[in-house]
Amino acid sequence: MIAGIEGKLQARSANGAVIKVGGISLSVQMPTSTLSALGNIGDKVQIFTHLQLREDSIALYGFATAEELDTFRILLSVTGVGPKVALSVLSAMNPGQLALAISSGNADMLCHIPGVGKKTAGRLLLELKDKIDGIAIGTPVAEGNELTAALLGLGYSPSEVTSAISALPASPELTIEEKIRLALQHFSGR
Numbered sequence: 668m669i670a671g672i673e674g675k676l677q678a679r680s681a682n683g684a685v686i687k688v689g690g691i692s693l694s695v696q697m698p699t700s701t702l703s704a705l706g707n708i709g710d711k712v713q714i715f716t717h718l719q720l721r722e723d724s725i726a727l728y729g730f731a732t733a734e735e736l737d738t739f740r741i742l743l744s745v746t747g748v749g750p751k752v753a754l755s756v757l758s759a760m761n762p763g764q765l766a767l768a769i770s771s772g773n774a775d776m777l778c779h780i781p782g783v784g785k786k787t788a789g790r791l792l793l794e795l796k797d798k799i800d801g802i803a804i805g806t807p808v809a810e811g812n813e814l815t816a817a818l819l820g821l822g823y824s825p826s827e828v829t830s831a832i833s834a835l836p837a838s839p840e841l842t843i844e845e846k847i848r849l850a851l852q853h854f855s856g857r
């Protein structure tokens with residue numbers, strides 16, 4: 668199995684990239700979050716990969732982080748969710764935002780993702796509820812369960828909380844009180 672690749676970025680498209688590894692150019696499908704993190708054509712890139720072998724095709728999927736790769740694999744375990752929908756989910760939200768949507772049972776947040784209707788959102792909520800621990804919450808959301816709980820406790824919706832936490836500066840020196848104050852400023856600035 669191909670766990671990752673390192674090479675030179677040769678080309679980029681709306682749903683993937685071509686990476687030259689040695690003398691071989693590999694076509695890799697990716698979520699937009701990974702595509703935007705790749706850099707410029709000719710840059711050296713390193714990605715985590717998932718190889719899918721089927722009777723009629725071979726496909727390689729690439730991710731900027733191990734958390735995205737793990738989340739992709741968890742999404743594939745859901746009935747009716749294939750690679751295209753899993754990439755669409757990861758293009759629309761990071762693993763932490765997905766974990767928040769699932770833990771809060773927010774089907775509306777999932778229904779805004781292209782390719783995810785009410786039935787698929789319901790299946791995601793149902794089948795991933797017990798697997799939520801496998802989805803990395805080490806993104807802006809997990810910064811705090813404390814911060815998330817405080818904002819949810821103030822009556823903000825999970826999608827508003829995710830938006831506010833994503834907008835926070837990535838400064839480790841900020842206290843929880845400062846983060847709450849900044850999040851409240853985010854809400855008042857809408």
